[in-house]
Amino acid sequence: MSDLVDGWPVWAVFGAFFVIAMLRSNGTYWAGRGLRAGGARTGLARHLDRPAVIRTEAFVDRWGAPLVALSFLTVGVQTLINAAAGALRMPLSRYVPATIVGSILWATLYTSVGVALWEAITGGAWWWLLVIVVAGGVVVGITMWFGRASRT
Secondary structure (H helix, E strand, O other): OOEEEOOEEHHHHHHHHHHHHHHHHHHHHHHHHHHHHHHOOOOOHHHHOOHHHHHHHHHHHHHHHHHHHHHOOOOOHHHHHHHHHHHOOOOHHHHHHHHHHHHHHHHHHHHHHHHHHHHHHHOOOOHHHHHHHHHHHHHHHHHHHHHHHHHO
16 A cells, blocks of 8 residues: 555655645635624624624634544534634634644545545546536536526
8 A cells, every 4th residue: 555546655645635634724714714804894793792702702712622623524514613713713823733633634534545435436537536526616606606696
């Protein structure tokens, strides 16, 4: 198992997955942070300083790091938790270490089980990944188009 994917050594595949997880999670965190900042300039601002939001921020400050790290073992929930951590202003001193741990978990999972499953399903044909990404983009685009059309 020294060559895992098209001649890539295991450490390189793991490293690529780790970098992907770090970029995606931090991008989602900062998008959530941006939503929070943008909300301060809109009608959302009056809701951001409510007692429930303040209590939730304290909860995320205390327990958010383990939740962020464990979210990397889920599908779908991970994005919501990272965005919420940003929107609820989770301190970077807690968020970044949790994201590093989570990215290591995610990279380990996808380097082992994920690659093996992909190889079993596609027979090693990596061009299927492009087909899946393009199909997903088309579905998202059509959904967004119909969503805008229904509001007008």
